[in-house]
């Protein structure tokens with residue numbers, strides 16, 4: 001039986017790595033960060049430390065100059081470096097050499113199954129996809145096995161997620177887009193078709209969605225909030241994966257991105273802000 005998870009290391013403290021760290025701060029874990037670009041990280045780590053102190057939560061928060069220092073006593077390592085397969089393999093291999101033998105290595109990748117990374121490590125029974133959702137207050141995380149991940153490690157991963165008050169979305173069979181992103185892809189895809197085909201106004205689609213689901217934002221408002229460049233890239237990745245012409249995002253969306261109409265962040269997207 002592997003040890004309890006007490007120390008969590010985050011490798012890659014960019015946008016998502018920081019958000020994951022913030023989330024874990026609310027529990028009594030020791031948190032260790034490593035990033036090749038240390039800019040601003042000491043300040044960030046001190047803020048998390050103060051937050052823990054203020055809330056009376058134990059467990060230190062540290063930033064390390066080297067990956068080996070950051071993982072040497074870890075029970076769980078979450079990799080959140082950029083979405084490049086070779087880089088993730090290199091990081092997994094380094095972690096495998098430096099972390100204690102019982103430690104679990106997880107990737108936060110949005111699109112790479114851990115089965116494509118696992119060849120880089122010896123401990124193939126201790127790897128996971130743990131895919132956190134942005135915004136971080138979305139209390140759910142996809143969890144997926146590699147080809148040799150043990151049931152014990154999978155259960156341990158689920159227990160960790162429950163402990164940080166997120167619902168594990170269990171992926172039974174390897175699946176591009178995991179669970180919720182796949183549902184959201186289908187919604188986006190058809191909303192974009194309704195818009196492009198002129199079948200209904202975006203306002204009508206948003207109202208219909210809000211009435212039916214009780215959500216505060218409709219799909220077009222959500223896409224504007226996410227950023228239309230991000231939406232376009234994600235939809236293109238589904239298209240590349242499936243090769244199905246039905247998945248190709250509309251040319252009109254591409255043209256909006258090229259014109260710099262990216263949604264909320266440029267004050268113009270489907271709506272004007």
Ligand SMILES: NC(=O)c1ccc[n+]([C@@H]2O[C@H](COP(=O)([O-])OP(=O)(O)OC[C@H]3O[C@@H](n4cnc5c(N)ncnc54)[C@H](O)[C@@H]3O)[C@@H](O)[C@H]2O)c1
Pocket residue numbers: 011012013014015016017034035036037080081082083084091108109110111131132133134
């Ligand atoms: N951005 C999102 O909304 C989102 C949502 C879910 C999952 N993800 C996934 O999270 C991962 C990270 O995405 P992000 O948006 O945080 O990217 P990001 O570019 O903001 O952060 C990546 C961080 O990794 C660091 N890094 C690069 N090479 C490194 C190395 N060799 N060792 C250590 N650190 C290194 C960079 O300095 C950077 O701080 C990706 O796999 C992405 O698919 C992103």
